Amino acid sequence: MGRSPCCSKEGLNRGAWTAMEDKILTDYITTHGEGKWRNLPKRAGLKRCGKSCRLRWLNYLRPDIKRGNITGDEEELIIRLHNLLGNRWSLIAGRLPGRTDNEIKNYWNTNIGKKIQGGGHQPSSTTSCKQIILSSHNDREKLPYYNPTKGHSKASHPSTHKAAINSSRVVRTKASRCTKVVIPAAQHPQKLNHQLDHHGHVDDTTKPALVHEPSVDVDNHDRDDQVKDDQAVGLQVPLLPLISSDDNYNNSSEFMMDLELDESLLSDLPNFDFLHFTYFGNGGGDDDHIDGNNFDHNNVSTTYNEKAQLSSPKSDDLAAEDMMYGVDLGSMAALVDPEVLDWIRD
């Protein structure tokens, strides 16, 4: 019944990989391709667990991996995505071609977290981490962040912040297969004019954000395949969705789709505190400022909920119909595409 065991851990090598092991693994995968990790060690002649082989390949040996020198743009992107997704390192890594989830996780724990904790962060680019985070969550700085200066003290380790993160306004996602296709609102071409190029800058020539094929497992889908898929359908892969004040809330569906919103994420929407989820904007105080190089916005600080209330009013019956999980879908209309709402109602 079921599958046979992955591997016996007895007699297997552990710890750091040798150059010879790396070569064997690389040669084998170059010849036979990825996957079948369970049988790979035996076939390749490695005394390693398949799981270990997979990890070594994905995090270190893949030819397309960029190592070290995380740029300021990448750092900003990591911060923004982490702000939205929390410790979903694989999702964050999926938006940073050539970067691994492990690398981003390590970078966060050793660099960004410390900078934020210190409060005096000045990243390699012009925008501070703190500014980026405070721009959307002015109270986020109250959360305890990992302080690496204490080494591996459990008292200061990120794991102790799970509760804080889980209780924060991070959108929680789950790894699951996307079974619905949501066509972005292409009828609003002006909304598609602002995408970030791979340097985090606005690219007015960018094509629409991608909508994945329905059978694609967006969470587990390999990011390189994802990029290939994106390119295959002639779409540029935006590294980060951009909400502009010009677009107002109307492009929120693309915003969510670009973050690979699936059913599970939608199911988490009721837990999302829209009331306090403010737009990134460059108006207001210092802490509410985003570098204009990346966000050329007007002074926007209206919350999604406020936007929703400004949107089309609904009758009581409709309002009742639209209540789901205690959330007014009418209010959510400001956040998601109408077609998405229809689908949720179904």
Next chain:
DNA sequence: AATGGTGCCAACCGCCTAATC
């Protein structure tokens, strides 16, 4: 030069979900 503290990162651990039988 020796020692201790700290930072960094590769690798392991344990859990979860989908796949398989």
Next chain:
DNA sequence: AGATTAGGCGGTTGGCACCAT
């Protein structure tokens, strides 16, 4: 349908390098 496992993920840790004293 239920049991079992592979693959994937985030959390955690061991060990090396670097630096200060």
